[in-house]
Amino acid sequence: MKIKKRNLILLILALVVFIGTGYWVFSMYKVNKTIDQLKSDDWRVKEQATKDLTKLGKLAVGPLIAALKDKDPEIRWRAARALGKTKDNRAIEPLGLSVKDEDKRVRYRAVQALDVIGGDQVIKPLIFALKDDDIDIIEKAVRALIKIGKPAVKSLISILDNKDNNYIRIKAAEILGEIGDERAAKPLIVALKDEDNQVRMEAAKAIIEIGEPAVEPLIMGFKNEDEFGKWRTAVILKNITGEYFGRSPEKWQKWWEQNKDRYSTQNENK
Numbered sequence: 001m002k003i004k005k006r007n008l009i010l011l012i013l014a015l016v017v018f019i020g021t022g023y024w025v026f027s028m029y030k031v032n033k034t035i036d037q038l039k040s041d042d043w044r045v046k047e048q049a050t051k052d053l054t055k056l057g058k059l060a061v062g063p064l065i066a067a068l069k070d071k072d073p074e075i076r077w078r079a080a081r082a083l084g085k086t087k088d089n090r091a092i093e094p095l096g097l098s099v100k101d102e103d104k105r106v107r108y109r110a111v112q113a114l115d116v117i118g119g120d121q122v123i124k125p126l127i128f129a130l131k132d133d134d135i136d137i138i139e140k141a142v143r144a145l146i147k148i149g150k151p152a153v154k155s156l157i158s159i160l161d162n163k164d165n166n167y168i169r170i171k172a173a174e175i176l177g178e179i180g181d182e183r184a185a186k187p188l189i190v191a192l193k194d195e196d197n198q199v200r201m202e203a204a205k206a207i208i209e210i211g212e213p214a215v216e217p218l219i220m221g222f223k224n225e226d227e228f229g230k231w232r233t234a235v236i237l238k239n240i241t242g243e244y245f246g247r248s249p250e251k252w253q254k255w256w257e258q259n260k261d262r263y264s265t266q267n268e269n270k
Contacts, residue, residue: 034060049078058088065094073103080106084113092117096125104134111137115144120151127155130168142171146178153181160187166196173199177206182213189217192232204232208239212263215240219256223249 034052060082067079080098083091091113098110111129114122122144129141145152156172156179173191176184184206191203207214218233225233230247237252238244245251 058086061086061088061090065091068094068098073101073106076101076103077105077109080109080113084109084116087117089117089119089121092119092121092125096122096128099125099129099132104132104137107132107134108137108140111140111144115140115147118148120148123148123152123155126152127159130159130171131165138171142175145175149179150181153179153183157184157187160191166199169194169196169199170202173202173206177202177209180210182210185210185214186217189214189221192229204236207236211240215263216256216260219249219252222252 034049064079064083068076070076095110095113098106101107126141126144132138156176159172162168188203188207192200194200
């Protein structure tokens with residue numbers, strides 16, 4: 001009796017494995033057939049195939065990653081688009097390589113896909129995308145990094161020192177201002193002395209966005225500024241505090257001594 005029962009269990013397990021294997025084989029056949037449809041001359045067939053691959057989800061991830069290397073750029077960008085909608089982390093590294101693709105449509109879809117997947121792992125390829133020469137790709141990367149928020153701050157601060165690329169410093173300052181993390185206050189204050197005027201302007205705007213956490217370091221560095229630097233700092237402080245004491249470090253320092261406890265309490269309550 002025990003032997004028959006054991007045999008029955010083994011038979012059931014074998015059937016489960018057989019059915020499961022059959023389902024997997026059929027599913028992979030369907031995935032590969034759908035990917036082949038991306039090569040159709042009919043754009044409607046290609047569009048439907050892209051949607052179908054998205055519905056197939058994680059089963060399609062491996063073949064879609066392989067399709068990122070196809071010689072046809074349309075297949076590559078459609079694969080990138082579908083990978084984003086799977087939200088599978090396995091796609092992050094391959095999509096990071098696609099951010100460097102020669103075709104701007106592929107790069108854009110890769111950035112878009114990384115935005116959809118999200119998380120700390122997509123920060124590095126998104127920052128690389130800030131170097132692109134296509135404004136749409138850059139702006140897509142900017143919005144994606146802003147959405148990620150605080151986890152991206154450390155990496156963004158590090159590229160404020162990238163002296164080889166003014167534009168990436170401008171965008172880093174812009175994103176840091178939008179995120180509004182107080183860790184960026186001091187690095188942005190340093191960026192007020194950047195050699196590039198646009199970097200300085202974006203840093204000033206970002207400091208105003210960060211607001212109260214920037215007040216103390218601004219006042220502490222006031223006396224070390226030249227006359228123009230003092231005027232600029234005073235204007236930034238006015239935008240944050242509503243107060244204005246001109247270019248006098250002493251007056252700003254006195255005001256701060258009288259009000260810093262109030263600012264500390266406000267920051268603690270946030």
